[in-house]
Amino acid sequence: MKKLTAGLVIVLVLFFSLAYLMVPNVITINTSLAFQNNIKGLFRTLSETRNWSKWWPGKFDSTGKKLLLNGNEYTVPDYTATSIVVEVNNPTVSEKSSLLFVPLKSDSIRLEWQVQIPTSYNPFKRVKIYFATSGLQHDFHSILASIKSYYTNDERIYGLDIRRESVKDTSLVFTYDSSKGYPSTEKIYSMIGELRNYIDMHSAIATDSPMLNIYSSDHEYYLTKVAIPTNKILPSSGKIFYKWVLPHGNILVADVKGNIQQTDSAFATISHYVHDYNLTAPAIPFFKLITNRLQEKDSSKWVTRIYYPVMYYN
Numbered sequence: 410m411k412k413l414t415a416g417l418v419i420v421l422v423l424f425f426s427l428a429y430l431m432v433p434n435v436i437t438i439n440t441s442l443a444f445q446n447n448i449k450g451l452f453r454t455l456s457e458t459r460n461w462s463k464w465w466p467g468k469f470d471s472t473g474k475k476l477l478l479n480g481n482e483y484t485v486p487d488y489t490a491t492s493i494v495v496e497v498n499n500p501t502v503s504e505k506s507s508l509l510f511v512p513l514k515s516d517s518i519r520l521e522w523q524v525q526i527p528t529s530y531n532p533f534k535r536v537k538i539y540f541a542t543s544g545l546q547h548d549f550h551s552i553l554a555s556i557k558s559y560y561t562n563d564e565r566i567y568g569l570d571i572r573r574e575s576v577k578d579t580s581l582v583f584t585y586d587s588s589k590g591y592p593s594t595e596k597i598y599s600m601i602g603e604l605r606n607y608i609d610m611h612s613a614i615a616t617d618s619p620m621l622n623i624y625s626s627d628h629e630y631y632l633t634k635v636a637i638p639t640n641k642i643l644p645s646s647g648k649i650f651y652k653w654v655l656p657h658g659n660i661l662v663a664d665v666k667g668n669i670q671q672t673d674s675a676f677a678t679i680s681h682y683v684h685d686y687n688l689t690a691p692a693i694p695f696f697k698l699i700t701n702r703l704q705e706k707d708s709s710k711w712v713t714r715i716y717y718p719v720m721y722y723n
Contacts, residue, residue: 434527434528435525435526435527435528436525436526436528436538436539436542437523437524437525437526438506438522438523438524438525438526438542438545438546438549439521439522439523440521440522440546440549440550440553441519441520441521441522441553442519442520442553442554442556442557443513443517443518443519443520444517444518444557445516445517445518446516446517446518446557446560446566447516447518447563447566447685447686448510448512448518449684449685450563450566450567450681450682450685451510451518451556451560451566452491452493452510453681454560454566455493455508455556456488456493458474458484458485461476461485462476463559463565464555464556464558464559464560465478465552465555466478466551466552466554466555467479478548478551478552479544479547479548480499480544481497481498481499481544481545481548482497482498482499483495483496483497483498483552484496484498486505491509491510492507492508492509492510493507493508493510494506494507494508495507495508495522497524497545499541499544499545501537501538501541502526502538502541502542502545504524504525504526505524506522506523506524507522507523507524508520508521508522509521509522509523516686520553520556522549522552522553524545526538526542526545563682567678567679567681567682568678569663569665569675569678569679570663570664571661571662571663571678571679571682572661572662572663573659573660573661573662574659574660574661574662575656575657575658575659575660576654576655576656576657576658576659576660576718577656578616578617578638578654579638579653579654579655579656580638580639580640580641580642580643580651580652580653580654581620581636581637581638581639581651581652581653581654582604582607582608582636582637582639582643582649582650582651582652583604583620583634583635583636583637583649583650583652584600584603584604584634584635584636584648584649584650585632585633585634585635585648586600586632586633586648587630587631587632587633588630588631588633589629589630589631590629590631591623591625591631592623592631592633594702594703595703596633597621597633597635597698597702598701598702598703600633600635601619601635601637601698603649604619604635604636604637604649605637607643607646607649608637608639608643611643611644613639613640613641613643614639614640615637615638615639616638616639616640617637617638617697618697618698618699618714619635619636619637619697619698620635620636620637620638620695620696620697620698620716621633621634621635621695621696621697621698622634622635622693622694622695622696624693634695636652636695658691658718659718659719659720660716660717660718660719661679661682661683661715661716661717661718661719662714662715662716662717663675663678663679663714663715664699664712664713664714664715665712665713665714665715666709666710666711666712666713667708667709667711668708668709668711669708672696672711672713672715675713675715676694676715679694679715679717680717683717683719688719688720689719689720690717690718690719690720691718691719691720692718693718694715694716694717694718695716696713696714696715696716697713697714697715697716698713699712699713699714700712700713
């Protein structure tokens with residue numbers, strides 16, 4: 410009996426010693442992953458908790474807005490200028506961690522996930538916390554890998570297929586007019602009709618859909634410009650002008666289906682893209698009216714192609 414008791418004492422002493430020697434007072438988890446992506450766009454996307462359910466490797470509790478993985482709960486309560494705060498909870502650990510966004514190049518990023526977890530002077534609890542943090546480190550690797558895998562293209566960042574193309578239409582005729590209040594569809598197509606008549610009068614051919622740009626500095630008075638590409642140079646006359654566009658210039662292109670509000674939202678998204686990639690616009694952006702709004706009254710079926718001239722290096 411004495412030998413058994415002595416043995417148990419030795420085992421407990423060894424256990425306590427290992428608990429204090431092998432497990433530090435504060436356990437630090439620092440997991441990182443580098444990949445190609447735009448830091449501004451990815452940070453803005455991940456700052457919205459609702460976007461996490463799209464790529465999350467576990468389950469998403471939409472009621473409590475909790476992200477679940479391997480018995481751990483993750484929530485996103487806040488963010489700073491360069492990091493997202495992720496709160497981690499399980500029966501053993503409850504801590505706030507930081508997901509840091511570190512720029513490498515203009516199109517590359519490193520994500521660093523950091524958390525410091527205090528242990529306990531209770532050796533049993535100390536060891537329990539150690540094994541819990543090992544599970545968290547595995548989670549962190551899986552989550553970062555899911556982010557990298559899902560956001561491999563810009564469309565998932567911006568929710569829009571933004572293409573980099575070259576200018577093809579080089580000869581245009583355009584006209585403009587101002588109005589109090591947003592111009593009506595009838596007003597826009599009346600201006601387009603004037604251009605079509607002018608093109609026909611000069612035995613020319615319209616080579617693509619009408620172009621549209623509407624600008625207002627005060628949301629009261631609007632300047633409307635419409636243009637149509639042609640197959641040859643036409644003379645300017647009255648309020649109709651000829652414009653030559655530099656061929657092969659760089660331009661961002663995206664198609665959007667829906668009404669004016671949806672088109673404006675898509676345009677704002679492209680503006681984010683331009684800002685994120687530090688691009689410069691050498692000319693005004695414009696819409697191409699793929700769908701004839703006078704013939705198709707259902708605005709949910711309207712197709713608009715957005716063109717945004719930019720300067721960038723391949």
